[in-house]
Amino acid sequence: MAEKTIVVLGAGVGGLVAARELRKRLGMEHRVVLVDRRDIHVFSPSLLWLMLGWRRPEQLYRDLNALGRKGIDFKHTPVEGIDLAERRVDTGLGPLHYDYLVLSLGAELVPDAVPGLKDAGHTFYHLDGALRLREALEVFQGGSVAVVVASTPFQCPPAPYEASLLLDYYFRRRGLRDRVEMRLYTPEPRPIPIAAAEVGQAVAGMLEQRRIAYHPGHRITGVSPEDRALSFENGEEAGCDLLIAVPPHQPPPVAREAGLLDGQPWAPVDRLTMKTKFENVYAIGDMALVATAGPLPLPKAGVFAHAQAQVVAKNIAGEIRGRAVGNEFDGRGFCFLETGYGKAALASGDFFAEPAPALKLRRPARLWHGAKILFEQWWLRWWF
Ligand SMILES: Cc1cc2nc3c(=O)[nH]c(=O)nc-3n(C[C@H](O)[C@H](O)[C@H](O)COP(=O)(O)OP(=O)(O)OC[C@H]3O[C@@H](n4cnc5c(N)ncnc54)[C@H](O)[C@@H]3O)c2cc1C
Structure with missing residues (x-):
């Protein structure tokens, strides 16, 4: 098995999960490189609590440099260009050559x-x-x-x-x-x-x-x-x-410049595998355009970036190790909707359902607010 380099761009939700899952599934002879212009990972759902003074900033971010301990080669530098023909990413620290590329650069405000x-x-x-x-x-x-x-x-x-x-x-x-x-x-x-x-x-x-x-x-x-x-x-x-x-919001400019949008507003992908039309190049999370059966594409949410990253990491690792690669993103997701008074509602459903996405909204309850707190604590501990 030849040594491979997998470059993951963006260390937000999708990039973090992809890099961690790839590292877990591949031997150390393979390199997992994670690139972000920021050196912290922020848990965005808690920004709502931060704005109200219910969290201190340091409670909702983690230092990405800590991922070195987990065998991930984290590069704190901007992505300046992507050459898909040459399989190269240009960064502020120089070029990175890849065998597989996972893009999770989010949406730019x-x-x-x-x-x-x-x-x-x-x-x-x-x-x-x-x-x-x-x-x-x-x-x-x-x-x-x-x-x-x-x-x-x-x-x-x-x-x-x-x-x-x-x-x-x-x-x-x-x-x-x-x-x-x-x-x-x-x-x-x-x-x-x-x-x-x-x-x-x-x-x-x-x-x-x-x-x-x-x-x-x-x-x-x-x-x-x-x-x-x-x-x-x-x-x-x-x-x-x-x-x-x-x-x-707009798609990341480097993705547009690299030709990944293909005339679409966001990067089109196969909705089950997150493959772009470029060989060994995947786009996940907010930057991806994922079709549903309805007129609107899949919403931009961390829960989807997370699930897509797991699918992509399993398939890339499987391919490198000569194993099964049939994992598919199923379009299911959930989101808490905080309502105050220590309660939250829960929206969940199947976004790939036919003939239209099928979502349910559960009434505001203390249970869902508690679940959101537990999810926050789990997220910030589990991945770091
Ligand atoms: C206030 C708020 C509340 C939210 N609540 C929820 C929620 O409750 N549930 C939920 O599912 N989702 C929620 N989301 C959405 C969720 O945070 C995003 O959908 C998710 O982060 C998308 O993951 P991603 O990996 O695609 O992008 P991101 O997590 O945005 O990561 C993109 C990364 O790419 C990096 N990057 C971009 N361009 C470059 C470049 N040129 N060079 C180097 N690095 C670059 C960025 O620095 C960033 O770290 C919320 C978002 C916000 C703002």
């Missing part, structure tokens, strides 16, 4: 795509943003709060709904709720539109019950940085005192 958004708005979609938002919330004494989804698709479709419900609970606990007017704007036609209309109605019902005004079908076109006046494509305008945005 581009707040600048909406004029004024970056300067006028906060976001909880990354660590620094969530920390700055926490500071802003600490001094907030009342006024109007607008949670704005700038465009679709975006990571974790329940997250803006979850954030709004948690903010409502946070303001109540601080005795401020009567002084806060809350609104949620999104271009989506309803919450979690990949699910059946009942699921969306249930989530919209939760917002209504908590006095959060819901404005679907609203695509933001600009914000005036001076007074945070929001403009929407439908001609409506609205002011707010605190703007919290889910910024626009």
